[in-house]
Amino acid sequence: MLKRRSFMAAAGVALGCLMALPAQAQEAVKIGLVLPMTGPFASTGRQVEAGVRAYMALNGDEAAGKKIEIVLRDDAGTADQTRRIAQELVVNEGVSILMGFGLTPLAMSVAPVLNQAKIPAIITSATTSAIMPQSEYFVRTSMGGPQSAVPVATWAVENDLKRVVTLVTDYGPGHDIEKGFVDQFKKDGGEIVESVRVPLQNPDFAPFLQRVRDAKPDAVFVFVPSGVGSLFMKQFVERGLADAGIKLIATGDVTDDDLLNGIGDAAKGVITGHFYSANHDSPENKAFVEQVRKTNNMRPNFMSVGGYDAMHLAYAALEKTGGDTDGTKLIEAMKGMEWTSPRGPIMIDPETRDIVQDIYIREVKEVDGELYNVEFTKYEKIRDPNTAK
Amino acid sequence: MSVITREDVAPVEDGQDDQARAMRLMRRRSRIRFFEFIIWPAAVAAIFLLPSKMLILTEIAILALFAVSLDLVLGFAGIVSLGHTAFFGIGAYTAGLFARHYFAEPVTGLLVAGVVSGILGFATSFLILRGSDLTRLMTTLGIALMLGEAANQMGWLTGGADGLSGFSLGPILGLFEFDLWGRNGYIYCLAVLFVTTMVARRIAFSPFGLALKAIKSNPTRAALVGVPARRRLVIAYTIAAVMAGFAGALLTQTTSFVSPDVLAFHRSADVLLILVIGGTGYLYGGIFGAIGFTLLKDWLSVVTPQYWMFWIGLLLVILVLVGRGRIARWIEYIPQRLTAAMGGKP
Numbered sequence: 001m002l003k004r005r006s007f008m009a010a011a012g013v014a015l016g017c018l019m020a021l022p023a024q025a026q027e028a029v030k031i032g033l034v035l036p037m038t039g040p041f042a043s044t045g046r047q048v049e050a051g052v053r054a055y056m057a058l059n060g061d062e063a064a065g066k067k068i069e070i071v072l073r074d075d076a077g078t079a080d081q082t083r084r085i086a087q088e089l090v091v092n093e094g095v096s097i098l099m100g101f102g103l104t105p106l107a108m109s110v111a112p113v114l115n116q117a118k119i120p121a122i123i124t125s126a127t128t129s130a131i132m133p134q135s136e137y138f139v140r141t142s143m144g145g146p147q148s149a150v151p152v153a154t155w156a157v158e159n160d161l162k163r164v165v166t167l168v169t170d171y172g173p174g175h176d177i178e179k180g181f182v183d184q185f186k187k188d189g190g191e192i193v194e195s196v197r198v199p200l201q202n203p204d205f206a207p208f209l210q211r212v213r214d215a216k217p218d219a220v221f222v223f224v225p226s227g228v229g230s231l232f233m234k235q236f237v238e239r240g241l242a243d244a245g246i247k248l249i250a251t252g253d254v255t256d257d258d259l260l261n262g263i264g265d266a267a268k269g270v271i272t273g274h275f276y277s278a279n280h281d282s283p284e285n286k287a288f289v290e291q292v293r294k295t296n297n298m299r300p301n302f303m304s305v306g307g308y309d310a311m312h313l314a315y316a317a318l319e320k321t322g323g324d325t326d327g328t329k330l331i332e333a334m335k336g337m338e339w340t341s342p343r344g345p346i347m348i349d350p351e352t353r354d355i356v357q358d359i360y361i362r363e364v365k366e367v368d369g370e371l372y373n374v375e376f377t378k379y380e381k382i383r384d385p386n387t388a389k
Numbered sequence: 390m391s392v393i394t395r396e397d398v399a400p401v402e403d404g405q406d407d408q409a410r411a412m413r414l415m416r417r418r419s420r421i422r423f424f425e426f427i428i429w430p431a432a433v434a435a436i437f438l439l440p441s442k443m444l445i446l447t448e449i450a451i452l453a454l455f456a457v458s459l460d461l462v463l464g465f466a467g468i469v470s471l472g473h474t475a476f477f478g479i480g481a482y483t484a485g486l487f488a489r490h491y492f493a494e495p496v497t498g499l500l501v502a503g504v505v506s507g508i509l510g511f512a513t514s515f516l517i518l519r520g521s522d523l524t525r526l527m528t529t530l531g532i533a534l535m536l537g538e539a540a541n542q543m544g545w546l547t548g549g550a551d552g553l554s555g556f557s558l559g560p561i562l563g564l565f566e567f568d569l570w571g572r573n574g575y576i577y578c579l580a581v582l583f584v585t586t587m588v589a590r591r592i593a594f595s596p597f598g599l600a601l602k603a604i605k606s607n608p609t610r611a612a613l614v615g616v617p618a619r620r621r622l623v624i625a626y627t628i629a630a631v632m633a634g635f636a637g638a639l640l641t642q643t644t645s646f647v648s649p650d651v652l653a654f655h656r657s658a659d660v661l662l663i664l665v666i667g668g669t670g671y672l673y674g675g676i677f678g679a680i681g682f683t684l685l686k687d688w689l690s691v692v693t694p695q696y697w698m699f700w701i702g703l704l705l706v707i708l709v710l711v712g713r714g715r716i717a718r719w720i721e722y723i724p725q726r727l728t729a730a731m732g733g734k735p
């Protein structure tokens with residue numbers, strides 16, 4: 001039967017008249033997962049996919065009585081590919097929800113598709129504040145703008161680090177985080193000695209670190225994209241900043257769970273603020289970490305948990321609409337949703353569709369022979385300060 | 390055009406004969422090839438037969454246009470460029486900014502983008518004139534990198550690393566809206582590709598194009614027989630820049646988004662690869678290469694989202710090893726082989 005049908009289809013192609021028929025829809029809900037699986041940001045794609053698969057392994061592949069199907073596509077981190085793939089997924093595959101988007105421009109590029117097709121897109125990774133206003137159909141489960149940096153500023157002042165140099169990577173998220181940190185830090189009574197920006201391409205931190213050292217601050221606040229963290233840490237140690245008594249405070253991207261063991265002992269004692277640590281103590285997180293280790297043989301990081309929560313949001317929204325896949329109904333269902341994620345309690349802000357979550361201050365320590373970000377204090381219900389109303 | 394008529398070896402003949410021979414030569418070079426009868430009708434038929442593939446076909450058309458423009462400088466003028474995406478990117482940004490601040494009609498935007506990138510091409514062509522292949526590689530690469538960094542830094546104009554968004558294109562010529570299925574977008578891109586390729590064809594197979602080939606194979610000799618090499622190269626480079634600018638503008642207009650990625654090195658590299666696959670020096674190499682490259686990439690990245698680059702790489706290595714000299718004109722070998730196999734004379 002099947003053979004015959006495919007033969008018929010082939011004949012149809014040859015005649016060139018059956019191609020117009022769309023693939024027959026079954027009782028399945030398709031979710032289009034668009035991620036950079038190759039290129040410099042492949043690790044992001046790998047982690048998010050692991051999170052998505054872990055959720056399905058733990059919670060089954062059915063929501064609201066419908067089978068959930070994942071269609072994974074690689075955009076290699078190029079915006080026009082992301083846009084084309086997203087559009088094709090909507091038009092040809094008939095997906096009901098889009099998911100993924102590793103970098104800000106990639107998410108930005110699909111905004112027109114969402115507005116035209118009225119389909120929700122759950123952002124699992126890209127973080128800049130500017131994305132959310134682009135479409136009413138964006139929801140985010142990663143992090144909003146300088147969400148992780150603001151509590152670090154408060155913590156630094158509380159712990160007597162009053163003179164700080166900031167060092168961020170020179171691109172959208174870096175600017176967001178620099179602004180968020182500096183504003184909060186000044187408000188709390190700290191002094192910014194200097195703000196240094198490092199180029200995104202081929203970063204060499206040595207000259208910038210020398211400038212930091214010469215400025216003799218109490219601490220240096222750092223944000224670099226996840227992946228560059230290990231290079232930064234190496235040069236930080238080489239330049240002897242730690243010996244000069246300059247403390248390193250950062251967002252969690254620098255001590256990414258995925259890379260932490262690779263960085264080695266140099267990372268010990270670094271203080272970071274972030275929304276997720278694989279070491280987070282909760283039953284949800286234990287199950288999540290175990291599942292990812294089992295299926296992908298790696299430690300999940302904050303990208304992974306973004307993918308996991310995106311799946312939860314999709315499942316929960318489908319349950320709420322009773323399996324209705326109308327995009328506008330789904331996005332309405334997602335607004336205001338609250339649940340306990342492996343990272344802790346989180347909520348989707350009904351106003352901005354952005355995530356509201358706790359930010360933890362952590363220190364890198366050795367646990368059971370491996371390095372972890374060990375959480376020691378937290379700031380609750382942090383919003384993106386750039387968009388929060 | 391006196392360059393290739395062999396007046397130096399031919400015994401004294403009257404000018405009439407010479408001219409006739411030159412005309413014959415020109416006509417033979419510019420005759421319509423068999424594949425031209427296949428490719429264009431097929432592209433038009435795709436509008437009706439493959440409605441679900443409009444988006445990838447649009448991408449192919451844009452890439453093909455970009456590759457054809459590179460073929461004009463590489464295959465005809467012999468300028469090896471690693472930074473051809475500079476013009477593609479400038480065209481893309483110009484079209485985006487124009488639509489955002491001035492006028493949303495695509496065809497106007499397209500022409501403006503072509504003009505701006507032509508001006509850049511003209512200005513930078515003088516750098517290309519200096520030095521040999523290696524310096525040209527470095528100069529073109531450098532220009533593209535500089536523009537890429539400028540696009541990243543000038544956030545107030547280009548949106549920086551986040552890209553330029555928040556503009557939408559009006560209907561084409563005020564009549565055809567860009568639809569979600571990408572049908573009108575494809576027709577638009579195909580029309581631009583066709584017109585531009587025909588113009589490029591006219592240029593490439595004219596005496597001007599022959600002069601370029603003469604410069605390519607031996608600049609000193611070409612200069613000796615009186616071909617103004619500098620001027621010819623400047624003109625060819627500028628025309629190619631305009632065409633690349635068109636391609637960039639089409640990308641912006643069909644996606645209503647520009648990111649600094651349009652100026653990234655991998656685009657220059659991709660378009661060179663396309664010419665390696667499709668062959669250089671006969672314009673259609675860009676089109677065949679773009680079809681092959683894009684379909685292959687799309688197919689492999691669906692089959693194996695993580696490792697498709699490996700297979701592309703492997704294929705290229707094989708292609709270069711097997712192809713070697715033939716690679717430049719493989720399409721011409723097919724009919725020859727076919728007729729040879731059937732016992733006829735090629």
